[in-house]
Amino acid sequence: MAVVKADLALCQGYANCVVAADDVFDIDDDGVVLVLRGEVPESERPRIVDAARTCPVSALEVADS
Amino acid sequence: MSPVTVIVGTSIGGVRTAQGLRAAGYDGEVLLVGEETALPYDKPPLSKGLLAGTSSIEDLTLLTERAAREAGIRLLLGRAATGLDIGTNTVTLADGERLRYDDVVIATGARARPSPWGEPRGVHVVRTLGDAQRLAVDLRRGGPLVVVGAGFIGAEVAATARGLGAADVTMVDPAPVPLSRVLDPEVARWFAGLHAGHGVTTRFGVGVEGIDRARDGLVVRLADGARLPAATVVVGIGAVPQDGWLRSSGLRIDDGVVCDRYSRAVGTEHVHAVGDVARWPHPRAGELVRAEHWTNAVEQAACVAHNITRPRQPRAHAPVEYVWSDQYDHTIQLTGRTGGRLGHLTVPGPDPDRSFAVLYADAEGTFTGAVTVNWPRALVACRQAVGTEAPAAEVRDRVTAARPRTTTGARP
Ligand SMILES: Cc1cc2nc3c(=O)[nH]c(=O)nc-3n(C[C@H](O)[C@H](O)[C@H](O)COP(=O)(O)OP(=O)(O)OC[C@H]3O[C@@H](n4cnc5c(N)ncnc54)[C@H](O)[C@@H]3O)c2cc1C
Numbered sequence: 001m002a003v004v005k006a007d008l009a010l011c012q013g014y015a016n017c018v019v020a021a022d023d024v025f026d027i028d029d030d031g032v033v034l035v036l037r038g039e040v041p042e043s044e045r046p047r048i049v050d051a052a053r054t055c056p057v058s059a060l061e062v063a064d065s
Numbered sequence: 066m067s068p069v070t071v072i073v074g075t076s077i078g079g080v081r082t083a084q085g086l087r088a089a090g091y092d093g094e095v096l097l098v099g100e101e102t103a104l105p106y107d108k109p110p111l112s113k114g115l116l117a118g119t120s121s122i123e124d125l126t127l128l129t130e131r132a133a134r135e136a137g138i139r140l141l142l143g144r145a146a147t148g149l150d151i152g153t154n155t156v157t158l159a160d161g162e163r164l165r166y167d168d169v170v171i172a173t174g175a176r177a178r179p180s181p182w183g184e185p186r187g188v189h190v191v192r193t194l195g196d197a198q199r200l201a202v203d204l205r206r207g208g209p210l211v212v213v214g215a216g217f218i219g220a221e222v223a224a225t226a227r228g229l230g231a232a233d234v235t236m237v238d239p240a241p242v243p244l245s246r247v248l249d250p251e252v253a254r255w256f257a258g259l260h261a262g263h264g265v266t267t268r269f270g271v272g273v274e275g276i277d278r279a280r281d282g283l284v285v286r287l288a289d290g291a292r293l294p295a296a297t298v299v300v301g302i303g304a305v306p307q308d309g310w311l312r313s314s315g316l317r318i319d320d321g322v323v324c325d326r327y328s329r330a331v332g333t334e335h336v337h338a339v340g341d342v343a344r345w346p347h348p349r350a351g352e353l354v355r356a357e358h359w360t361n362a363v364e365q366a367a368c369v370a371h372n373i374t375r376p377r378q379p380r381a382h383a384p385v386e387y388v389w390s391d392q393y394d395h396t397i398q399l400t401g402r403t404g405g406r407l408g409h410l411t412v413p414g415p416d417p418d419r420s421f422a423v424l425y426a427d428a429e430g431t432f433t434g435a436v437t438v439n440w441p442r443a444l445v446a447c448r449q450a451v452g453t454e455a456p457a458a459e460v461r462d463r464v465t466a467a468r469p470r471t472t473t474g475a476r477p
Contacts, residue, residue, distance in 0.1 A: 015444055
């Protein structure tokens with residue numbers, strides 16, 4: 001499994017991650033990222049890494065569990 | 066011999082192409098060449114956090130020497146490209162060195178449109194790290210600031226300067242409203258009010274005649290005869306693609322490098338372009354477009370990296386346009402086609418005093434795009450709806466229904 005982490009203090013609500021993977025990321029009414037699934041199977045890692053890399057302020061990280 | 070990809074331009078488009086090649090499993094050599102000596106850096110903070118002093122150069126760095134090494138990317142900094150020969154597959158550098166390539170990626174972006182009124186001391190543009198650092202020094206020196214051009218960069222500089230405590234900030238634009246290229250007049254007037262409400266003097270609908278040096282600073286002369294004293298002037302009147310080095314390449318250059326839908330320079334198979342310098346046929350626009358937005362550069366870079374690695378299954382670049390801007394404590398987001406002669410309807414957000422969405426529609430009522438203010442959830446719904454041919458009324462319902470999913474425990 002890969003672990004999905006978000007730095008809520010860095011998040012600016014630019015929402016690129018939600019558009020890239022709305023099964024893993026969402027955004028709340030304050031414009032802060034919500035991680036819907038904190039762990040994703042290895043098979044999904046490349047797609048979620050790509051989604052994390054669309055963050056303009058590098059607030060997202062996909063790490064090993 | 067393993068293949069070689071030479072990428073010219075070391076900002077977001079170039080760096081993401083280099084990293085994307087590795088992510089796609091490209092096993093050739095990757096050379097990333099740029100004329101700037103600074104490590105590759107990101108531009109959006111230049112008019113925001115970096116100018117405000119809340120982000121550092123490290124925060125802006127896109128690729129360190131070490132990260133480049135680990136990814137197998139050869140970084141050639143301080144090396145400007147001066148020519149491209151598509152017959153011999155070589156890029157020529159200013160020092161005379163020639164780099165042979167199998168694929169070349171043009172990622173030379175754009176430069177600030179220079180001030181037509183000269184550049185006496187105190188007059189700035191904001192495009193590079195150096196530009197932003199010099200402006201930051203002058204802003205800290207104090208005195209009246211005049212911002213010429215009420216586009217995104219001008220508006221952000223004015224907002225940042227106010228945030229730094231600049232007492233006397235004036236924004237000038239010959240258009241009657243700010244952001245006139247992307248907003249309709251009614252919504253644009255709200256933005257004029259945003260600046261006025263934050264203590265910026267706005268002079269819309271009047272052009273600049275000249276910038277003169279005065280005994281103790283500068284004077285900006287306006288078309289209506291007004292003379293605005295200034296210690297610092299920022300000229301934010303757009304950007305021009307940096308395609309001059311390709312003049313003798315034989316490529317079709319017309320406000321950028323003209324590409325096919327796979328972001329390959331027309332008539333070539335191994336010359337690609339990404340980011341602000343690329344102009345390509347957008348399927349939804351039905352014409353050639355050039356985008357000057359961060360997310361476009363990132364998406365196009367991924368597409369080009371894929372196309373170099375898997376040339377037999379090329380992917381077309383058909384992005385949903387998206388740009389954000391931060392002004393004062395407001396997050397402004399645009400997606401799709403907005404403004405112009407499109408019809409629009411306004412949807413109040415969760416905090417009606419601060420947040421709203423404006424949805425745009427064509428003559429048939431089909432949703433084309435949106436502007437949202439302090440309402441990222443609405444932006445997401447709108448961005449997902451662009452290109453789906455949904456009626457604007459239906460998108461409005463989706464936007465109003467856009468309530469947060471409650472994911473107890475998801476937030477620490
Ligand atoms: C102040 C500012 C704020 C911005 N804010 C936002 C924002 O909030 N949201 C948003 O979506 N977008 C924003 N943008 C736009 C975004 O930054 C650009 O779309 C993005 O930088 C484009 O990336 P690029 O790599 O295509 O080109 P560029 O960033 O222009 O980089 C081109 C690189 O190529 C190099 N180069 C040029 N010619 C040569 C040559 N002959 N040889 C070698 N190297 C060369 C340049 O030195 C530069 O490093 C902003 C831009 C600026 C300037």
